Amino acid sequence: MQRLHRQQIDLEEAIHLLKDTLPLPGTEILPLTQAAGRVLSHALAATVDHPSVDDSAMDGIACRLQDSQNTPVILKLVGESRAGEGFSGIVSPGECVRIYTGAPVPEGADAICKVEDLQIEGDQVTLLHPARSQDIRHRGSDFQTGQLGLQKGDVLSAARLALAASMGHREVQVYRKLRVGILSTGDEVIEVGEPLSPGQVYDSNKYGLYAQLLELGLEPVLLPHATDHIEKVKENLKNADLDVLLTSGGVSMGNYDIVRDLLFSEGEVKFWKVNLRPGGPALCGLWQSLPVLGLPGNPVSALVVFEVLFKPAVFALLERTDPPHRRVKARAGKAFKAVPRKTAYWRARLSFEGAELVVQDLNAPLSNMLRGLAWANALVVVQPGAGIEAGDLAEVIWL
Numbered sequence: 001m002q003r004l005h006r007q008q009i010d011l012e013e014a015i016h017l018l019k020d021t022l023p024l025p026g027t028e029i030l031p032l033t034q035a036a037g038r039v040l041s042h043a044l045a046a047t048v049d050h051p052s053v054d055d056s057a058m059d060g061i062a063c064r065l066q067d068s069q070n071t072p073v074i075l076k077l078v079g080e081s082r083a084g085e086g087f088s089g090i091v092s093p094g095e096c097v098r099i100y101t102g103a104p105v106p107e108g109a110d111a112i113c114k115v116e117d118l119q120i121e122g123d124q125v126t127l128l129h130p131a132r133s134q135d136i137r138h139r140g141s142d143f144q145t146g147q148l149g150l151q152k153g154d155v156l157s158a159a160r161l162a163l164a165a166s167m168g169h170r171e172v173q174v175y176r177k178l179r180v181g182i183l184s185t186g187d188e189v190i191e192v193g194e195p196l197s198p199g200q201v202y203d204s205n206k207y208g209l210y211a212q213l214l215e216l217g218l219e220p221v222l223l224p225h226a227t228d229h230i231e232k233v234k235e236n237l238k239n240a241d242l243d244v245l246l247t248s249g250g251v252s253m254g255n256y257d258i259v260r261d262l263l264f265s266e267g268e269v270k271f272w273k274v275n276l277r278p279g280g281p282a283l284c285g286l287w288q289s290l291p292v293l294g295l296p297g298n299p300v301s302a303l304v305v306f307e308v309l310f311k312p313a314v315f316a317l318l319e320r321t322d323p324p325h326r327r328v329k330a331r332a333g334k335a336f337k338a339v340p341r342k343t344a345y346w347r348a349r350l351s352f353e354g355a356e357l358v359v360q361d362l363n364a365p366l367s368n369m370l371r372g373l374a375w376a377n378a379l380v381v382v383q384p385g386a387g388i389e390a391g392d393l394a395e396v397i398w399l
C-alpha cells in the first residue's frame with residue numbers, strides 16, 4: 001500500500017494534477033441544433049463574406065452622395081432594389097432607386113437616405129435630409145471568406161451558433177461529453193424517500209453532483225450506492241464504461257474510508273489533501289486506469305470541491321476560452337475569517353446596494369449546512385492568514 005501520508009498541496013497545483021489525470025475526450029460532428037452549449041474542438045473560419053454584397057442598412061432610397069447633400073433636393077426614381085433581387089441598372093446623376101434593408105446597393109449609388117427623410121410622389125423623390133454613406137454595409141465588413149470567427153475551446157452560445165451558421169457551417173466539430181460516474185459511499189447514506197433512522201442521512205451529494213455535471217455540459221452516470229466495503233465499490237464500477245469517476249465520502253481519516261483505501265492499496269494516488277476549506281481531504285488518482293476524484297462526503301464540501309477544483313480542471317482540459325468563474329470585488333458586509341494554511345471559500349450572498357456590490361455572510365459555516373450553500377450565489381475567497389474585515393473589499397466568485 002502507498003504510504004497514507006501525503007503532503008497537502010495548493011488548489012492551483014491540484015487543478016493542474018487533476019487536469020493531467022483526466023482524459024481528453026474525442027470529438028464528434030453535430031448539426032447546429034444539437035451543438036448549443038458544447039465546446040468547439042476546432043477553430044471555424046468563414047466560408048463566405050458577410051454581407052455578401054454592399055447592401056443597405058435602411059429602407060429608403062439609394063443615390064449618389066454628391067447629389068444629395070444640399071437638401072431639400074428632388075431626385076428621379078428609376079427603379080427598385082429588394083433584398084434578394086437587386087437593381088440591374090446604374091444610378092446616374094440626379095437619379096435614385098428605392099431600396100430596402102439588406103438589398104444590394106446598385107452600381108453608381110454610394111449613399112442611402114432613409115424613408116423617414118423622404119417624400120415620394122410618382123417618380124419624384126424629395127430628400128429632406130442628406131443621404132448618408134454610413135448606411136451602406138460593405139461586403140465582408142462583418143467577416144470575410146477565410147477569416148477565423150470562432151476558436152477552439154469556444155463554448156457555443158446562442159450568438160456563436162448563429163455566427164457559425166452565418167459563416168456557412170451546417171455542422172460543427174465539438175468535444176464529446178465526458179461520461180462521469182457518481183458513486184456515493186457510506187453505510188449511513190440512504191436513498192431519499194426511504195424512512196430515515198437516527199444516524200442516517202439522505203444521499204444529497206448524488207443529486208447535487210448530477211446537476212453540476214449537467215451544468216458543466218458533461219454526462220452524469222449514476223452508479224448504485226456503495227456500502228463501506230471495497231468489494232462492493234469494485235462491483236459497482238464493473239461495466240460502468242466511464243471516463244471519470246466522482247466519489248463522495250470515504251476520503252478522510254476514518255477506518256471505513258474506502259475510496260481512500262481503494263486508491264492507496266490498488267490505485268495510483270496523484271494527490272490527497274488540498275489546502276482548501278471546505279474540501280481539505282479531496283483525493284485524486286487512478287484506479288485501473290480510471291481517473292478518480294474522491295470528494296469529501298460532507299455535502300457542502302463535495303459541491304464546493306466540484307466547483308473550485310473539478311470545474312476549473314475540465315475547463316483547462318478542454319482549453320476553454322472562457323474563464324471557469326466570474327471573479328469580482330465586493331464590499332464585505334461582515335467579517336470573513338481566514339483559515340491557517342488553507343484558502344477558504346465561504347458561502348455568501350452577493351447583491352447590489354446602489355451601485356456597489358456587497359457580499360454578506362450566510363451564517364452557515366459548517367460543511368454539512370446545505371441550506372447556506374443553497375442560498376449562496378457567491379463564494380468569498382479568503383487567503384490563508386488574511387481575514388477580511390467588515391467594510392474591506394473581498395475577492396468573490398459569482399456563482
Ligand SMILES: Nc1nc2c(c(=O)[nH]1)N[C@H]1C(S)=C(S)[C@@H](COP(=O)(O)OP(=O)(O)OC[C@H]3O[C@@H](n4cnc5c(N)ncnc54)[C@H](O)[C@@H]3O)O[C@H]1N2
Pocket residue numbers: 184185186188189201202203204205206248249250251252253254257278279280281295296297298299301367368
Ligand atoms: N480526524 C479527522 N477527521 C476528519 C477530517 C480530518 O482531517 N481528520 N476531515 C474532516 C473533513 S474536513 C471532512 S470534509 C470530512 C470528509 O470525510 P469523508 O470524505 O471521509 O466522508 P464521510 O466520513 O464518509 O462523510 C462525512 C459526512 O458527510 C455525510 N455524507 C457522506 N456522503 C453523503 C451523501 N452522499 N449525501 C449526504 N451526506 C453525505 C456523512 O454522513 C458525514 O456526516 O471528514 C472530516 N473528518
Ligand code: MOO
Pocket residue numbers: 276277278279280281296298301367
Ligand atoms: O474541509 Mo471539510 O471539507 O468540511 O469540512
